[in-house]
Amino acid sequence: MFSGIVEEAAVVTRLDREGGNLHLTLRCRFTGELSIDQSVAHNGVCLTVVAIEGDEYTVTAIQETLDRSNLGLLKVGDKVNLERSMPINGRLDGHIVQGHVDQTATCTDVQETDGSWRYTFRYAFDKEMAKEGYVTVEKGSVTVNGVSLTVCNSKIDQFEVSIIPYTYEFTNFHQIQVGTVVNLEFDIIGKYLSRMMQFIR
Numbered sequence: 001m002f003s004g005i006v007e008e009a010a011v012v013t014r015l016d017r018e019g020g021n022l023h024l025t026l027r028c029r030f031t032g033e034l035s036i037d038q039s040v041a042h043n044g045v046c047l048t049v050v051a052i053e054g055d056e057y058t059v060t061a062i063q064e065t066l067d068r069s070n071l072g073l074l075k076v077g078d079k080v081n082l083e084r085s086m087p088i089n090g091r092l093d094g095h096i097v098q099g100h101v102d103q104t105a106t107c108t109d110v111q112e113t114d115g116s117w118r119y120t121f122r123y124a125f126d127k128e129m130a131k132e133g134y135v136t137v138e139k140g141s142v143t144v145n146g147v148s149l150t151v152c153n154s155k156i157d158q159f160e161v162s163i164i165p166y167t168y169e170f171t172n173f174h175q176i177q178v179g180t181v182v183n184l185e186f187d188i189i190g191k192y193l194s195r196m197m198q199f200i201r
Helices: 063-068 127-131 165-170 188-200
Strands: 008-018 021-027 039-042 045-053 056-061 079-084 103-113 116-123 141-144 147-150 158-163 181-186
Touching: 008 056, 021 045, 021 079, 103 158, 116 165, 116 181, 141 158, 147 158, 181 188
Parallel strands: none
Antiparallel strands: 008 021, 008 079, 021 056, 039 045, 039 079, 045 056, 103 116, 103 181, 116 158, 141 147, 141 181
């Protein structure tokens, strides 16, 4: 379980393919605090630490994860948003995030607005999936590359988010431009409510 509050934008140092799997090696300041089998969200994708060496660690993404996320598009030198799992006694500063990416979206516009930034993202709309809660709602929550954000200007297949300077600098949002593919996780509470509504109609 995560909260969508990114701890660090880590640098990809190595990428290794093995069949349908992709082993990602990253360098971050808290590598020394990690342990084998620990869960860490990478651009919002929950992955398990499988190896640690010095200040670098490795996780593995299977083919299904690569199909649903932007991890397969990463290159050495790219930054990845990291969040360790939420402690049970911690504050929920963002919203409930599972680390299970639903689909990707593409950035279609970036506007600087007097010290902050407004990003527009478009995703493939599917009517049946929308009935299950795979949509955004005005002022609701959405996770973009693992960052908990508030939706504005929600439409059937796109939405906007506003990014403050701190988030812009300390996550990989400063690398996102028009055409960049990002990971989306829709609000789990909305998914449950949408599912339950199907049984009480």
